Amino acid sequence: MTAQVIDGKAFAAEVRGKVAEHVARLKEKHDLVPGLAVVLVGEDPASQVYVRSKGKQTTEVGMKSVEHRLDADTSEADLLALIDTLNKDESIHGILVQLPLPKHLNEDLVINSIDPAKDVDGFHISNVGLLGTGQKSMVPCTPLGCLMMLRDHHGSLSGMNAVVIGRSNIVGKPMAQLLLGDSCTVTIAHSRTKDLADVVRRADIVVAAVGRPAMVPGDWIKEGATVIDVGINRIETEDGKTRLVGDVDYESCAARAGAITPVPGGVGPMTIACLLANTLTAACRANGLEEPEGLTA
Ligand SMILES: Nc1nc(=O)c2c([nH]1)NC[C@@H]1CN(c3ccc(C(=O)N[C@@H](CCC(=O)O)C(=O)O)cc3)C=[N+]21
Ligand SMILES: [Mg+2]
Numbered sequence: 001m002t003a004q005v006i007d008g009k010a011f012a013a014e015v016r017g018k019v020a021e022h023v024a025r026l027k028e029k030h031d032l033v034p035g036l037a038v039v040l041v042g043e044d045p046a047s048q049v050y051v052r053s054k055g056k057q058t059t060e061v062g063m064k065s066v067e068h069r070l071d072a073d074t075s076e077a078d079l080l081a082l083i084d085t086l087n088k089d090e091s092i093h094g095i096l097v098q099l100p101l102p103k104h105l106n107e108d109l110v111i112n113s114i115d116p117a118k119d120v121d122g123f124h125i126s127n128v129g130l131l132g133t134g135q136k137s138m139v140p141c142t143p144l145g146c147l148m149m150l151r152d153h154h155g156s157l158s159g160m161n162a163v164v165i166g167r168s169n170i171v172g173k174p175m176a177q178l179l180l181g182d183s184c185t186v187t188i189a190h191s192r193t194k195d196l197a198d199v200v201r202r203a204d205i206v207v208a209a210v211g212r213p214a215m216v217p218g219d220w221i222k223e224g225a226t227v228i229d230v231g232i233n234r235i236e237t238e239d240g241k242t243r244l245v246g247d248v249d250y251e252s253c254a255a256r257a258g259a260i261t262p263v264p265g266g267v268g269p270m271t272i273a274c275l276l277a278n279t280l281t282a283a284c285r286a287n288g289l290e291e292p293e294g295l296t297a
Contacts, residue, residue: 002255003253003254003255003256003259004153004258004260005254005259006153006228006259006261006266007265008145008149008261008262008266008267008269009265011148011149011152011269011270012145012269012272012273013273015276015277016057016060016273016276018294019061019277019292019295020060020062022280022295023061023062023280024062026280026284026289027062030287030289032283032287033062033063033064033091034063034064034093034279034280034283035063035065035066035089035091035093035094036058036063036066036093036095036096036120036275036279037066037068037086037092037094037095037096038054038055038065038066038067038096038098039079039082039083039095039096039098040068040069040070040098041071041074041079041097041101041102041105042070042072042101046234047098050098051098053272055067057272057273057276058276058279063276066092070082072102073102073104074105076104076106076109076110079097079105079110080109080110080113083097083110084113086118087113087118093118093283093286094118094120094278094279094282095114095115096120096275097110097111097114097121111124112124116138117138117286119138120141120279120282121138121140121141121278122137122139122140122174122278123140123169123170124138128169131174131178131297132177134181138278138281139174139274139297140170140171140174141271141272141274141275142209142230142270143171143174143177144277144278144296144297145270145271145273145274146175146178146228147179147182148274149228149261149266149270150182153226154226156182157179157182158184159183159184160184160185160204160205161184161187161204162176162179162184162185162186162187162204162205163187163200163203163206163207164176164179164186164189164207165190165200165206165207165208165209166188166189166207166208166209166230167188167190168209171230172188172190173188175207175209176188178297181297187203197220200216200222201220203222204225204226206226206227206248207228207230208228208231208246209230209231210231210247211231211233211247212231212247213231213233213245213246213247214245214246214250215247215249216247216249216253217249217252217253218249218253218256221256223256223258224256224258225256225257226259227248227257227259227260227261228261228267229247229250229260229266230246230247231245231248232244232246232263232264233246233247244263245263246263250262250263277292277295277296278296
């Protein structure tokens with residue numbers, strides 16, 4: 001079997017199209033422009049690339065985009081003061097503080113100072129608790145994007161065996177919650193899991209989110225399974241150039257899977273599209289307006 005390639009880039013463009021339509025309607029009917037603020041602390045060049053493409057896509061769908069670039073040695077008090085200002089700013093509906101933060105800053109404290117209603121990353125403890133109890137929340141962008149692709153490919157996920165490799169607060173844990181919400185039987189595997197190969201071999205859905213290049217070989221994949229590759233690892237090739245690879249060994253996994261997401265062009269573009277979708281959702285909720293359909297969990 002050769003897997004169907006799930007085109008995250010094309011799907012993300014579709015999602016952004018839906019967001020843009022809804023944003024145009026908000027503007028026309030309610031004179032409302034959703035606003036997203038991105039806060040970047042320090043100079044990490046890779047982060048700057050993401051921030052730039054987020055800003056560009058935000059503007060393209062008709063939203064307001066604001067960027068705050070702070071020095072790497074910014075104090076916690078100054079960062080919290082900025083977040084407080086953004087929390088109170090009625091033209092801002094979404095706030096994203098780019099992670100990781102420099103080591104002298106307490107990430108949990110900073111994230112939990114964001115107004116949960118504006119927490120478009122879904123990382124605030126209130127949103128984590130709401131998701132875990134099946135209540136309306138802001139859902140983390142990467143898992144939401146993965147869920148959208150899975151629902152689009154399968155229709156119903158009910159009863160499927162899903163294995164999430166990785167237990168981060170950003171991807172693994174919320175991904176597991178979402179799959180459970182769609183009635184999958186969910187296993188969360190991680191670096192200490194025994195017989196990982198056997199665990200993965202039982203899975204109808206494999207979500208790999210560990211940040212280790214090509215760590216899932218094709219012979220772990222059940223024939224026909226769906227493979228969602230969250231990894232974005234920059235590796236050096238023999239000719240000294242760099243290349244992006246995922247957490248699964250693409251060629252061998254694609255040879256056995258029923259469907260697979262590529263890297264790049266899979267989960268990454270969906271993450272940004274879902275950030276825009278979450279900003280739109282937050283703007284609708286803040287104004288007591290109907291939420292867009294199909295753009296939330
Ligand atoms: N608070 C917070 N929220 C985040 O969502 C967040 C973050 N911090 N810190 C950094 C990571 C990383 N991240 C990516 C999103 C999209 C691509 C993406 O679109 N990647 C392209 C390739 C880009 C390239 O060529 O480098 C792709 O996979 O096709 C990558 C990385 C969001 N992050
Ligand atoms: Mg830190």
